[in-house]
Amino acid sequence: MMRTRPLKVALLGCGVVGSEVTRIMTTHADDLTQRIGAPVELVGIAVRRPDRVREGVPAELITTDATALVKRDDVDVVVEVIGGIEPARSLITTAFEHGASVVSANKALLAQDGAALHAAAEQHGVDLYYEAAVAGAIPLVRPLRESLAGDKVNRVLGIVNGTTNFILDKMDSSGAGYSEALDEATALGYAEADPTADVEGFDAAAKAAILAGIAFHTRVRLDDVYREGMTEVTAADFASAKQMGCTIKLLAICERAADGRSVTARVHPAMIPLTHPLASVREAYNAVFIEADAAGQLMFYGPGAGGSPTASAVLGDLVAVCRNKVAEATGPGESAYTRLPVSTMGEVVTRYHISLDVADKPGVLAQVATVFAEHGVSIDTVRQQGKDGEASLVVVTHRAADAALSATVEALRKLDTVRGVASIMRVEGE
Amino acid sequence: MMRTRPLKVALLGCGVVGSEVTRIMTTHADDLTQRIGAPVELVGIAVRRPDRVREGVPAELITTDATALVKRDDVDVVVEVIGGIEPARSLITTAFEHGASVVSANKALLAQDGAALHAAAEQHGVDLYYEAAVAGAIPLVRPLRESLAGDKVNRVLGIVNGTTNFILDKMDSSGAGYSEALDEATALGYAEADPTADVEGFDAAAKAAILAGIAFHTRVRLDDVYREGMTEVTAADFASAKQMGCTIKLLAICERAADGRSVTARVHPAMIPLTHPLASVREAYNAVFIEADAAGQLMFYGPGAGGSPTASAVLGDLVAVCRNKVAEATGPGESAYTRLPVSTMGEVVTRYHISLDVADKPGVLAQVATVFAEHGVSIDTVRQQGKDGEASLVVVTHRAADAALSATVEALRKLDTVRGVASIMRVEGE
Numbered sequence: 001m002m003r004t005r006p007l008k009v010a011l012l013g014c015g016v017v018g019s020e021v022t023r024i025m026t027t028h029a030d031d032l033t034q035r036i037g038a039p040v041e042l043v044g045i046a047v048r049r050p051d052r053v054r055e056g057v058p059a060e061l062i063t064t065d066a067t068a069l070v071k072r073d074d075v076d077v078v079v080e081v082i083g084g085i086e087p088a089r090s091l092i093t094t095a096f097e098h099g100a101s102v103v104s105a106n107k108a109l110l111a112q113d114g115a116a117l118h119a120a121a122e123q124h125g126v127d128l129y130y131e132a133a134v135a136g137a138i139p140l141v142r143p144l145r146e147s148l149a150g151d152k153v154n155r156v157l158g159i160v161n162g163t164t165n166f167i168l169d170k171m172d173s174s175g176a177g178y179s180e181a182l183d184e185a186t187a188l189g190y191a192e193a194d195p196t197a198d199v200e201g202f203d204a205a206a207k208a209a210i211l212a213g214i215a216f217h218t219r220v221r222l223d224d225v226y227r228e229g230m231t232e233v234t235a236a237d238f239a240s241a242k243q244m245g246c247t248i249k250l251l252a253i254c255e256r257a258a259d260g261r262s263v264t265a266r267v268h269p270a271m272i273p274l275t276h277p278l279a280s281v282r283e284a285y286n287a288v289f290i291e292a293d294a295a296g297q298l299m300f301y302g303p304g305a306g307g308s309p310t311a312s313a314v315l316g317d318l319v320a321v322c323r324n325k326v327a328e329a330t331g332p333g334e335s336a337y338t339r340l341p342v343s344t345m346g347e348v349v350t351r352y353h354i355s356l357d358v359a360d361k362p363g364v365l366a367q368v369a370t371v372f373a374e375h376g377v378s379i380d381t382v383r384q385q386g387k388d389g390e391a392s393l394v395v396v397t398h399r400a401a402d403a404a405l406s407a408t409v410e411a412l413r414k415l416d417t418v419r420g421v422a423s424i425m426r427v428e429g430e
Numbered sequence: 431m432m433r434t435r436p437l438k439v440a441l442l443g444c445g446v447v448g449s450e451v452t453r454i455m456t457t458h459a460d461d462l463t464q465r466i467g468a469p470v471e472l473v474g475i476a477v478r479r480p481d482r483v484r485e486g487v488p489a490e491l492i493t494t495d496a497t498a499l500v501k502r503d504d505v506d507v508v509v510e511v512i513g514g515i516e517p518a519r520s521l522i523t524t525a526f527e528h529g530a531s532v533v534s535a536n537k538a539l540l541a542q543d544g545a546a547l548h549a550a551a552e553q554h555g556v557d558l559y560y561e562a563a564v565a566g567a568i569p570l571v572r573p574l575r576e577s578l579a580g581d582k583v584n585r586v587l588g589i590v591n592g593t594t595n596f597i598l599d600k601m602d603s604s605g606a607g608y609s610e611a612l613d614e615a616t617a618l619g620y621a622e623a624d625p626t627a628d629v630e631g632f633d634a635a636a637k638a639a640i641l642a643g644i645a646f647h648t649r650v651r652l653d654d655v656y657r658e659g660m661t662e663v664t665a666a667d668f669a670s671a672k673q674m675g676c677t678i679k680l681l682a683i684c685e686r687a688a689d690g691r692s693v694t695a696r697v698h699p700a701m702i703p704l705t706h707p708l709a710s711v712r713e714a715y716n717a718v719f720i721e722a723d724a725a726g727q728l729m730f731y732g733p734g735a736g737g738s739p740t741a742s743a744v745l746g747d748l749v750a751v752c753r754n755k756v757a758e759a760t761g762p763g764e765s766a767y768t769r770l771p772v773s774t775m776g777e778v779v780t781r782y783h784i785s786l787d788v789a790d791k792p793g794v795l796a797q798v799a800t801v802f803a804e805h806g807v808s809i810d811t812v813r814q815q816g817k818d819g820e821a822s823l824v825v826v827t828h829r830a831a832d833a834a835l836s837a838t839v840e841a842l843r844k845l846d847t848v849r850g851v852a853s854i855m856r857v858e859g860e
Binding site for chain 2: 028313319
């Protein structure tokens with residue numbers, strides 16, 4: 001039942017991902033035809049710099065007029081790999097208006113305007129797929145949207161940014177400080193010249209917003225995601241983590257509240273036990289845990305970025321939306337029917353690891369313990385260490401609301417006997 | 431755009447999985463309605479023993495006439511969780527003939543008759559989904575069929591049987607022998623009274639056949655899968671593995687030949703390095719590595735069996751085929767266009783770990799090394815150990831064709847100086 005009229009594909013962007021998409025569409029054309037049930041033809045590639053040399057990319061397909069390309073009524077699918085909000089958003093909307101389905105790798109745009117884009121796709125009876133927007137080649141969007149569609153997801157916990165994982169892994173294995181590890185990541189091409197989006201957690205927060213929305217069938221905007229970067233993590237923090245049998249990872253955590261009536265989404269560095277599978281995720285790899293009522297604990301692991309892995313995810317979506325076009329159907333759209341409120345970070349229940357520099361005299365521990373008790377925060381363990389007349393107290397708490405934990409820290413700072421708060425880190429994955 | 435006429439579902443089998451499917455369909459009815467776009471109604475449950483007490487299962491839905499149930503023209507979807515070849519095959523075929531899509535968890539049937547069933551589904555314009563047939567709740571069928579549809583999969587390597595992994599994990603951690611570990615698995619409900627299907631690798635081989643077919647877009651029948659159980663694995667093998675920095679797992683391995691013109695599928699115990707992520711898969715968990723050209727290495731981990739996880743996979747498929755029914759479309763069917771030949775085990779390229787009991791006299795190593803050389807098998811490492819006048823030689827080879835490796839072992843057995851071959855184990859995952 002092979003259809004002979006080819007499906008026409010327009011590509012927006014031809015950087016690392018776009019050129020890999022082009023290459024695979026050319027070299028694997030026969031396979032794609034078989035898998036879609038129709039030939040697929042690349043009819044145009046919109047770029048900003050048409051004169052740049054792009055090996056293996058047919059020069060006659062290159063255009064600088066992206067708007068004209070997405071307005072072509074013969075285009076069945078638009079693949080958007082330019083990133084950023086504009087002009088990507090306008091181009092995708094125009095593509096929908098002209099009857100094209102869209103495959104996008106644009107996490108920032110999906111996190112910010114996912115609801116509006118989904119509505120536009122539905123209005124025009126076309127598809128919006130974006131597996132590549134979260135964790136590169138690792139299938140996450142499809143498993144959450146489809147494989148777990150009959151289950152109830154309670155938690156998504158993962159490493160979704162390769163750059164920061166590379167840096168933290170270096171700090172852990174070599175004892176290097178943050179800047180030194182960042183320099184190495186930059187030299188090896190794992191970090192961009194301006195690493196802000198990665199190290200400040202913006203990239204991970206966008207992915208957390210997308211994952212939380214799909215997992216809980218609700219809407220979570222980028223602004224709803226609590227975000228803390230990892231630039232303040234020190235070699236001393238890693239030393240403390242090791243003493244606890246832990247390492248430090250930048251985690252994206254999306255949770256359904258115990259009563260099921262709200263959700264939270266957050267990105268911050270946290271200690272996790274070395275026995276946790278996420279602790280052994282090395283270099284720039286990503287891994288995501290999903291906990292669901294019936295399925296239990298699932299983990300997905302793989303390369304979270306890079307041209308080829310991202311292209312693999314884009315092409316998987318391309319095959320899916322092309323099949324839908326052939327069948328004159330659409331895939332699952334947005335499923336945000338629960339409309340659960342997103343709680344603030346203060347309502348998140350977690351644990352703290354706190355290092356305090358304190359006066360080395362009797363009664364300090366009693367004072368400190370009183371402050372915890374007054375805020376309703378229960379202490380799990382305390383370790384006292386003397387050093388040169390000074391002393392340090394390392395406290396690990398039981399689970400408590402983040403607001404209570406941070407109020408405890410504020411009160412501790414006011415004690416005369418507390419010289420300083422050396423570090424505060426959340427503890428997860430237990 | 432909610433449809434109000436409910437989709438009607440018939441359930442075949444109401445054991446551990448079926449009763450969990452029933453429970454979730456009842457308790458999560460509203461969620462399923464939202465996710466499908468139409469209400470879904472369980473209209474009949476076919477069982478063999480109608481008098482058995484099944485908590486939470488509506489008695490009025492129970493019937494012993496499965497054939498009449500699947501012949502009902504108002505049934506949209508049939509969920510088959512009875513297992514085995516017959517009557518499952520006839521019932522599924524009848525369901526197709528009466529216009530119903532089918533969700534099945536039946537690995538034995540899919541491995542044996544997948545091609546014919548897919549053809550029947552396509553002929554009648556309905557769906558055949560079976561995520562639950564491979565590795566319980568872990569999404570594998572959908573990622574291979576859909577997420578990686580634009581990529582080229584070269585290898586699938588995994589632990590796909592929880593019972594044997596539980597037994598091997600116990601042997602590894604406690605030093606127990608096979609029978610002792612099997613007894614514990616049976617006592618804890620991880621092994622069935624007759625554990626043959628698990629411990630002899632039949633269950634894993636069926637899954638390997640299904641995975642290889644989907645991964646390589648070809649057909650691999652159960653008979654094409656090389657199968658070796660794990661009942662011969664000894665505590666001494668684990669001791670040898672430890673000396674090599676390895677553990678032993680029962681692996682399912684599906685590979686595309688280097689020239690791309692053939693595939694292999696096999697199930698056997700093998701040593702894998704402790705540093706390999708599969709080495710840390712404990713108890714009855716499953717985990718599968720997928721290696722693809724563009725995506726690189728992906729891993730999927732989770733509970734591979736059990737009522738709830740399997741029900742999660744069944745319900746994910748149920749939502750998908752119901753959505754397709756609402757859209758009057760079908761999902762991706764069989765994609766076996768490559769029709770690649772399946773090579774025999776002799777053509778598989780792998781490594782051997784061989785323990786030999788040898789005479790403790792000069793020249794033995796030279797003799798043994800000559801035998802390897804004559805068969806074109808290159809030696810990686812040799813370790814000699816003396817014990818009470820006897821000596822042992824542990825040889826680890828480089829990669830070679832399995833036929834050359836087994837011919838080498840046969841020739842070694844004929845040497846006067848070789849008293850016996852204590853163990854032979856393949857080495858994978860490097």
